Amino acid sequence: MIQFQQVSKRYPGGIDAVKQLSFEIRSGELVFLAGHSGAGKSTLLKLIAGIERPTSGAVLVNHQNVSRLSRKALPYVRRHIGLIFQDHKILFDRSVFDNVRLPLDIIGFSGPEVRRRVLAALDKVGLAGKESLNPIALSGGEQQRLCIARAVVHRPAILLADEPTANLDRDYAHDILELFKSFHQVGVTLVIAAHDESLMADYGRRILRLKHGEFTA
Numbered sequence: 001m002i003q004f005q006q007v008s009k010r011y012p013g014g015i016d017a018v019k020q021l022s023f024e025i026r027s028g029e030l031v032f033l034a035g036h037s038g039a040g041k042s043t044l045l046k047l048i049a050g051i052e053r054p055t056s057g058a059v060l061v062n063h064q065n066v067s068r069l070s071r072k073a074l075p076y077v078r079r080h081i082g083l084i085f086q087d088h089k090i091l092f093d094r095s096v097f098d099n100v101r102l103p104l105d106i107i108g109f110s111g112p113e114v115r116r117r118v119l120a121a122l123d124k125v126g127l128a129g130k131e132s133l134n135p136i137a138l139s140g141g142e143q144q145r146l147c148i149a150r151a152v153v154h155r156p157a158i159l160l161a162d163e164p165t166a167n168l169d170r171d172y173a174h175d176i177l178e179l180f181k182s183f184h185q186v187g188v189t190l191v192i193a194a195h196d197e198s199l200m201a202d203y204g205r206r207i208l209r210l211k212h213g214e215f216t217a
């Protein structure tokens with residue numbers, strides 16, 4: 001489902017954020033991406049989503065070479081991907097409902113299906129009944145859940161999460177990971193980046209460890 005072939009990414013300024021990475025993630029896998037700040041976790045997720053392009057090597061998602069796709073073709077890959085990024089990118093000039101519907105608008109959904117899906121996604125993350133609120137009225141943890149609802153509302157096959165448990169207390173972090181587990185159980189492929197490996201231990205999944213852009217044992 002996701003394949004990296006000798007992928008390197010050098011940012012302007014000369015930093016090799018990831019170096020010659022080769023690996024494969026199969027459909028339906030739940031994979032944790034571990035490593036300290038600066039290890040290259042965000043870069044790896046952005047390469048999968050086509051937000052960054054590799055300096056060399058190939059990134060394949062669903063057998064398509066994301067690194068070669070034209071800007072026009074990229075949205076077709078993106079509709080299979082849900083993104084949960086560190087800076088939440090919540091829009092505070094509109095309601096919870098209108099935040100969650102954004103991916104559906106981009107894909108071109110309309111009519112009653114939009115409302116049904118948004119309410120299903122909010123229900124899934126435990127925010128049922130909060131759709132009319134402004135996101136400013138939500139707690140930090142609830143805002144995180146809003147981001148998760150927005151990431152899954154279009155039922156993506158792949159869910160990418162960058163430090164989704166950062167700044168959350170331990171119990172709350174586990175709730176969020178349980179939520180991810182429920183997506184895993186319905187067949188979604190998940191890649192979750194986090195620097196706190198102790199959280200992952202309870203889930204006993206595959207862990208890819210990054211250090212200075214390379215895998216370590």
Ligand code: ADP
Nearest residue numbers: 011012015017036037038039040041042043044
């Ligand atoms: P992590 O998510 O593990 O903290 P990142 O992928 O964000 O790691 O960063 C890996 C390295 O690439 C770091 O040294 C970081 O400073 C650098 N980097 C990340 N994004 C950029 C950018 N847009 N321009 C230049 N350097 C960057």
Ligand code: ADP
Nearest residue numbers: 116117120121124152153155156157186187188
């Ligand atoms: P829907 O009413 O949209 O068919 P469900 O009630 O089956 O959704 O599930 C509730 C929510 O769980 C969905 O809106 C979606 O956010 C998430 N979800 C369930 N299954 C999947 C899946 N296979 N891929 C992505 N997200 C899913």
